Each structure stands twice: as structure tokens, then as C-alpha cells.
Amino acid sequence: MTDGTEKRLTEILKSLPAAQAGALLEFAEFLLIRHGVDGLEPVKNIAAVEIPKPLDIPRPAGETVVKAVKRLRVTYPMLDARKLLNQTSELMTQHLVQGREAVQVIEEMEILFRLSYEKLTVKNED
Incomplete structure (x- = not known):
């Protein structure tokens, strides 16, 4: 990660309310799990990222x-x-x-x- 990216992420994190900052961290952890580097040790004491449930969108009649x-x-x-x-x-x-x-x-x-x-x-x- 470039210094500019890290700096911008830090600025965003500090600007967000606590709930949104927590959501950003959860999303970052989700991305790490999904696209993490091989051999990277998992971080201890971090709760597993909760995968959101699918949206309930019914199939319309005659759908292509x-x-x-x-x-x-x-x-x-x-x-x-x-x-x-x-x-x-x-x-x-x-x-x-x-x-x-x-x-x-x-x-x-x-x-x-x-x-x-x-x-x-x-x-x-x-």
C-alpha cells in the first residue's frame, strides 16, 4: 500500500462516526479474508467478519x-x-x-x- 493510500484511509477513519468506522474496519477485514496474502498470519482476537445475508428479492413472473x-x-x-x-x-x-x-x-x-x-x-x- 502506498503512503498516500494509508494516509487517506487514516483520514477517512478519523472523520467517520464510531459506528461507520467500525463498519469500515469490518469491511477491510472481510477483504483481507477474501483476498489476503498467502502466508499472512491471521490477526489474533479479531472477531470473524460477518457475511451479510442475501437480500430477499423474489423472482418475478416471466423473468428472462x-x-x-x-x-x-x-x-x-x-x-x-x-x-x-x-x-x-x-x-x-x-x-x-x-x-x-x-x-x-x-x-x-x-x-x-x-x-x-x-x-x-x-x-x-x-
């Missing part, structure tokens, strides 16, 4: 596969969409090229996102 992907990305903002890109693209291709029913593809996408979320929360408990 593309809209389903957008809805699921909003429903699960804590997931890294890049890690789901291959599987999501494969399911979308099955629908667009192979003619697979949209409802089936959307159901599989919902399962994919839910399982990815569950994997993330289990990983965080370790």
Missing part, C-alpha cells in the same frame, strides 16, 4: 435469464461475480444456443448462487 443474472448479483452482493462467470455463462449458453428452458436455467443459477454463498459463509467460520 439475463434479468435473473442481474437479480442474483443484487441478491448476493457479497459474492465475487467473476468467480461465477464461467458457470453462469455456460448456463446462459445452454439457454440461448441449445434452447434449454429459461425456468430450468434460472433455477440452476439460483442454486449456483446459493451454494456459492453457503461456501463463503462456511469458509468464513473456519
Whole structure:
């Protein structure tokens, strides 16, 4: 991290009310867990970062596969969409090229996102 980045983070942290400063720290710890450096020792006595619960966004009637992907990305903002890109693209291709029913593809996408979320929360408990 550059000195400028560290200085700016410190300025922001000092300017925030206590609750928001705590939230910033929790988010930084979450990012460290998700993208941490291999071999970096975990910090002792820091509570595990709580992964937010998915938003409750119901599937609208007649939803398209593309809209389903957008809805699921909003429903699960804590997931890294890049890690789901291959599987999501494969399911979308099955629908667009192979003619697979949209409802089936959307159901599989919902399962994919839910399982990815569950994997993330289990990983965080370790």
C-alpha cells in the first residue's frame, strides 16, 4: 500500500462516526479474508467478519435469464461475480444456443448462487 493510500484511509477513519468506522474496519477485514496474502498470519482476537445475508428479492413472473443474472448479483452482493462467470455463462449458453428452458436455467443459477454463498459463509467460520 502506498503512503498516500494509508494516509487517506487514516483520514477517512478519523472523520467517520464510531459506528461507520467500525463498519469500515469490518469491511477491510472481510477483504483481507477474501483476498489476503498467502502466508499472512491471521490477526489474533479479531472477531470473524460477518457475511451479510442475501437480500430477499423474489423472482418475478416471466423473468428472462439475463434479468435473473442481474437479480442474483443484487441478491448476493457479497459474492465475487467473476468467480461465477464461467458457470453462469455456460448456463446462459445452454439457454440461448441449445434452447434449454429459461425456468430450468434460472433455477440452476439460483442454486449456483446459493451454494456459492453457503461456501463463503462456511469458509468464513473456519
